[in-house]
Amino acid sequence: MPSSFRLALAHHAGNLAGKVSRATGRGRGETLQGRVVLAVDSGALTKLSAGRDIVLVSGTNGKTTTAANLARILQDGTEEFVSTSKYGANMRAGIAAVLSTKPRQRLVVLECDELYLPEMYRQLQPKVVVLLNLSRDQLHRTGEVRKVAQLWKDTFTRDDVTLVIDRDDPFLEYAASAAGHVLRVSFGGRRHPDAATCPACARLIDWSAGDYRCECGLGSELAQVRGDQRLQGPGRNAVLAIEAARLMGAVVPIEVQQELTANAPDRTAEYTFGSHFVLVRLAKNPESWRGALGSVTCDEVILSVNARGIDGRDTSWLWDIDYSPLIGRRVICTGERRLDVAYRLHVQGAEVAVADTFDNAIALCSSPRVEAIASYTAYQDLAARDMGISTTIGRD
Ligand SMILES: [Zn+2]
Known part of the structure; x- marks a missing residue:
């Protein structure tokens, strides 16, 4: 098969696969389209x-x-x-x-x-x-x-x-x-x-x-x-x-x-929970945690850390972060790894409380403005709740 014909075939087969994937609600079609292109023409x-x-x-x-x-x-x-x-x-x-x-x-x-x-x-x-x-x-x-x-x-x-x-x-x-x-x-x-x-x-x-x-x-x-x-x-x-x-x-x-x-935004979202306004920052690795911690201005901060799927099961890197920007603030840990994070913060001398859900963490807050730092899936969970007033700015 001539090389240009193979590529044309790959292009059309890929486009078709992408359209089918989108039409049948199986996702955005981009990955499937690309896989088909590469399957038909490995040199594409x-x-x-x-x-x-x-x-x-x-x-x-x-x-x-x-x-x-x-x-x-x-x-x-x-x-x-x-x-x-x-x-x-x-x-x-x-x-x-x-x-x-x-x-x-x-x-x-x-x-x-x-x-x-x-x-x-x-x-x-x-x-x-x-x-x-x-x-x-x-x-x-x-x-x-x-x-x-x-x-x-x-x-x-x-x-x-x-x-x-x-x-x-x-x-x-x-x-x-x-x-x-x-x-x-x-x-x-x-x-x-x-x-x-x-x-x-x-x-x-x-x-x-x-x-x-x-x-x-x-x-x-x-x-x-x-x-x-x-x-x-x-x-x-x-x-x-x-x-x-x-x-x-x-x-x-x-x-x-x-x-x-x-105006270069971090990956952030804003939500209202009852009388609380919450600014949530996504942080996924030590460097983005350092950036998020350096931006904290509120007296009450929620840290929500899971260890699921894209978060990665091994969260030992949480120990590489310097949490000193949180000293003197009230910190509430939630998420699947709340106890790990709470212990890490305790070692650094921060005042920590633990809550089993994000809503319970909010319930422990007394100020109207609260900031949160969330791992990937914790951030996604909040976004998926569709709480009306939510603004997701930027992606990473
Ligand atoms: Zn050198």
């Missing part, structure tokens, strides 16, 4: 990416939001349609579906899972790769940070790709160290919690000057772009998206840049 990814300008976005936190932001500003700034996943599909099948849906569209922005990035980099030949951050994720997911950084370093060796990285992350700096073109963005003033030792040579990293430097030379490359030090993770990711859009030829007006970096 390379063929579908030929002649197109592709940006890949990867990192531990903020991939979906950043890819969506980047697709939007690239589309507005080039006045050309951009292919991207509506649902944050970031593995082989989802990516195949995006590429085969409008195969003639030149511009493509794809979120990519950290462990799939090497394979996608080789098969799709992207023009730009945006690396947001690399920190410890849940243990069942991507494993050890150093392993991922090494995998990436071994991958990024070509000269015809530009990496856009947050240079303040030593793991990203290491991952980019063999790459031909790197656009380094620095925000300054942060210390990476997982990088006491150098990913390149294992010596102790010197963080004493408010920045990192290793004897082996890691950290000596200067950043071409300086970002605002006050930006939190979502704002920093937005700056990287803006730089990537520019590299792809987009004009990004200053007001759009300001709106993106100033």
Whole structure:
């Protein structure tokens, strides 16, 4: 069978499977569509990416939001349609579906899972790769940070790709160290919690000057772009998206840049429970927990942690987090792992209460404004209750 005919067949079979899947209510159809495309033509990814300008976005936190932001500003700034996943599909099948849906569209922005990035980099030949951050994720997911950084370093060796990285992350700096073109963005003033030792040579990293430097030379490359030090993770990711859009030829007006970096949302939702107004933040790994804890302003805080499905059963990473922002506040732990979290907080000297359900946790609160930090499924459970006034902002 000629290669172009096989690809055309894969494209039509995939589209049909996607439509059937949606029509029969079996989901969004993206994954099934991609699986069919790849089943009919195993070389579809390379063929579908030929002649197109592709940006890949990867990192531990903020991939979906950043890819969506980047697709939007690239589309507005080039006045050309951009292919991207509506649902944050970031593995082989989802990516195949995006590429085969409008195969003639030149511009493509794809979120990519950290462990799939090497394979996608080789098969799709992207023009730009945006690396947001690399920190410890849940243990069942991507494993050890150093392993991922090494995998990436071994991958990024070509000269015809530009990496856009947050240079303040030593793991990203290491991952980019063999790459031909790197656009380094620095925000300054942060210390990476997982990088006491150098990913390149294992010596102790010197963080004493408010920045990192290793004897082996890691950290000596200067950043071409300086970002605002006050930006939190979502704002920093937005700056990287803006730089990537520019590299792809987009004009990004200053007001759009300001709106993106100033309003970059964490994944949050707002609910009213009787007389209480509750702001819920999703936190799924140590870095997003640190971000969520650093944003807490209320006197009463609910922590809801499950260990189900996507949460991961092993929650030992909860011990890696510094909970000192909660000291002096009233903390109520709920969710399946409420006792684990309560014990961890007790060890750190926080005042803790325990409630068996979220509603009972709310009932223990006396102030009208309460904040909550929730694991994946705890967050989803709240969203699924459809409590009327709920605003979900952003995705991850
Ligand atoms: Zn070193």
